[in-house]
Amino acid sequence: MSEQISHHIPEALIAAYAAGSLSKAYSLVVATHVSMCDTCRASLMAHEAAGGAVLESVAEEPLSGDLRKNLMDRLDDPIEYEADTNTPDGIYPGPVASALRSKSVKWKKLGGGVRQCIIDMDREGSARLLHIPAGKPVPEHSHGGLELTLVLQGGFSDDTGHFDVGDVEVADGDLEHVPTADPGVDCICLAATDAPLRFSAFVPRILQPFFAI
Ligand SMILES: [Zn+2]
Structure with a gap:
């Protein structure tokens, strides 16, 4: 699959997805593409690793109570759509199948x-x-x-x-x-x-x- 893909998610959007700052709708597209694309999955993992390292160093610095709480709350928030934890359903990759879970496709x-x-x-x-x-x-x-x-x-x-x-x-x-x-x-x-x-x-x-x- 991956070697046939020639149009990828722009790097800035992958970074925003890794940071949890994309809208739900965009997150679904990014998660779905990443579930189909080895190149973008590697890029996402790099961003997540880098983001994690930054947050760890921040966590060691003295922070005001609110800022620390906001950061930690954010870490606890699950990303709305995960890239590869769900099972595909026919032509619908895992994230789409998951988003459709409670509904059938009504055209x-x-x-x-x-x-x-x-x-x-x-x-x-x-x-x-x-x-x-x-x-x-x-x-x-x-x-x-x-x-x-x-x-x-x-x-x-x-x-x-x-x-x-x-x-x-x-x-x-x-x-x-x-x-x-x-x-x-x-x-x-x-x-x-x-x-x-x-x-x-x-x-x-x-x-x-x-x-x-
Ligand atoms: Zn890609």
């Missing part, structure tokens, strides 16, 4: 044959599964913030390149793109945003609250 139509299943949504952002029929485009959209898209089945292409199973696309707010699924197999992706997607064609903006996108 909702988005238009153009594209369907989505929202896994998680809070004020910081949302994580969803996208199901794109083979050979079809996702409605043109841009982003208010960063969008991470991880391929779980099939593949897709857009102006920036081609993405296979395990690959992550990082799209910022300036990118208007039309990802198109490869022919042959329907494409299923895990996508996380920190702001609502803005669809410019298929879905009138006024309907966005209805679709929760």
Whole structure:
């Protein structure tokens, strides 16, 4: 699996994940990619080791009670989504299977044959599964913030390149793109945003609250 992956999680996001400072939605994408990718798993372990060393040296210094308590509370907080402690379920790697645990995948139509299943949504952002029929485009959209898209089945292409199973696309707010699924197999992706997607064609903006996108 790992040797086929050519689009990885940016180093800064791995560092933020290791520090426990990523939103739930982004954490799910990072944890899922790491569970599929030896390169990023090694990088995460290096960050966690380095972070642990820094915290250990901090813990030996005199600290105010509050600061020490905050640090130690943080250490006790489990990361929302662990990278490799859960069992995959079909095409869904462990972290996704774990996030879906209490729910079956309920697809909702988005238009153009594209369907989505929202896994998680809070004020910081949302994580969803996208199901794109083979050979079809996702409605043109841009982003208010960063969008991470991880391929779980099939593949897709857009102006920036081609993405296979395990690959992550990082799209910022300036990118208007039309990802198109490869022919042959329907494409299923895990996508996380920190702001609502803005669809410019298929879905009138006024309907966005209805679709929760
Ligand atoms: Zn990777």
